[in-house]
Amino acid sequence: MNAPAAYLKRMEERLPDFAAYAACLSLPPYKGIRVNTLKISAEEFAGISPFSLSPVPWEASGYYIAEEKPGRSAYHDAGLFYVQEPSAMCAAPLLDVRPGERVLDLCAAPGGKGTQLAQAMRGQGILVLNEKIPARAKILLQNVERMGIVNAVVTCADPETIAERFEGYFDKVLVDAPCSGEGMLRKEEEAAANWSPENVAMCAARQKKLLDSAARTVRAGGQLVYSTCTFAEEEDEENAAGFLARHPEFILIEQKKIYPHREKGEGHFAALFVREGESRCRLRPGKERAERQALSAFSAFADAFLKERPAGRAISFGESLCAVPEDLFSLDGLRVLRAGLALGSVRGGRFEPAHALALAAPGYFREKADYTQEEISRYLHGEEMPCMLRGWCAVSVDGFPVGLGKAVGGVLKNHYPKGLRR
Incomplete structure (x- = not known):
């Protein structure tokens, strides 16, 4: 790996153990998978795994692997695991998400941390996974469906739009911000090619705006985690300190930073904040319902082919029928790719099931x-x-x-x- 000379000089000035860091840059990157406990326990997966597994210390369902292309396994298509860099697994557990909570991942694509949050929710509560770039939002949706998640709303909106819509709404919020990617240098040549002090400064400025938007969505007593895959203090510790200065209603609970020469991971930063004081949320449950024809067609299909029906409220979403949490907010005025679980659509008077219904956890087909x-x-x-x-x-x-x-x-x-x- 050819790291930029300016980057190495900068790290030498900032790291007391720089020699160990520099030496590790020539070593292979750590690789990992996270078992999808919505579909299989970590112990059960270990018994059928095509890979040799070694546990990741900060994520109970995370494992180090040596295989180069784990996504080629059919178990990946079945959503039994998510390919995820090991240190990236450290941020989501800080939120200690529980079933039934309202949770937001503001910058969710491609879905590693969002699907990690979904596992903790066990299909209960409301999970909003947002990605402002349409092409990346589509990849996010594919991963949500593959992992069998039934309680997520995948949105494609500007973070400021999310802030205005969901002020004081969420119990837990994650901001895994786009960054300069210094923790990706061993893994992606593009990260080294794109690195510059100017890019670090640009990322830091963008991250401040993301944090300010995210802060508005957290209820009083709620929690916010900010994470990056970079080592730059401007993007990490300095942004966390600046956030506290701008938002005195938040307090810092914990900060974590992983370096590849100190722990087994490519590199990550995460900070946990709690919001104090008061907050106000005007958002109420939506009134969307399913069209009668679609609901009738699905009912006949379910009687014939399903062992049980998905829980929740059935709504018509474009040409599709979806099952959403009973207390889901109104979708009006929000760019939504998918709400809840896609059940299918009516074609030629008959119900045709959606691909997502087959993969949904815990499994509905007879x-x-x-x-x-x-x-x-x-x-x-x-x-x-x-x-x-x-x-x-x-x-x-x-x-x-x-x-x-x-x-x-x-x-x-x-x-x-x-x-x-x-």
């Missing part, structure tokens, strides 16, 4: 067409499969759903989304 690791690769490629079931079913690998199929005459028609096929 029947599974189960295949081995070798066989499932054909399904993931888009091929038809032999199957003696009848009608709609989840398609699974070793019992874990990866998608949908419709069995007719001994053949499983492939309904795996074309954009995900490989």
Whole structure:
């Protein structure tokens, strides 16, 4: 890894153990996965894992791995794990999220920390995952669906819009801010190529605005975590101190910083704040409901093919039918990619289930067409499969759903989304 000379000089001036840091830059980066405990326990996954696992100390479901491309495993398609850099797992646990809370991830794409928060919520409460860049928001949604999350609202909005809409609404807020990426130098050549003092200053200024927006959304007594994957004090400790100076209603509870030569992680910073005083929230539950035709079609489908129906309030969302938390806020005026769990849509008078319904935790389909690791690769490629079931079913690998199929005459028609096929 060729780190910029100006960066190395800067780090030498700031780190008393710079020699150890410089030496570690030539070593391979740490790699990790986080087991999705919405679908399988960490202990159960360890028993079937295709990887050798070593536990990450700050995340109970996190593991170090040596494999280069873990995403090629069909268990990844089934949402049994999320590929995540180990030190990046340290921020979300600071919030100590509980089921039933209202939680915001303001800069959520691609979804590592947001899906980590969802695991702690266990499908209960309201999780808003926001990403202002549309292309990245779509990737975020794909990961939310793959991980089987049913209580998330994926939004694509400017952080200031979120602040105005959700003032004093959330119990827990995470700001994993875009940064200069100094903790990514061993992992991504682009991070080294883009580094400059000017970029550090630009990132620090942008992060201040993000923190100010996030502060408005935290209720009195609520918590906020600010995190980056950089070492620059301007973006980390100085931004945390500046935030406290601008927002005396917050107090700092804890700060954590990981360096690759001191702990087993590429590098991360996280600070936990608590809001004191008073706050006011005007947001009320929405009144959206499902169209009668769609609800009737889904009811007939559910009776035929589901072992149970997803909890929550059914609403019409564009052409789709979704199940959302009963007390979900109104979606009017907010750019939403997905609200809750997508159930499906009515086509030609019949209900066609959504891909997300097959992957939703804990699993709703009565029947599974189960295949081995070798066989499932054909399904993931888009091929038809032999199957003696009848009608709609989840398609699974070793019992874990990866998608949908419709069995007719001994053949499983492939309904795996074309954009995900490989």
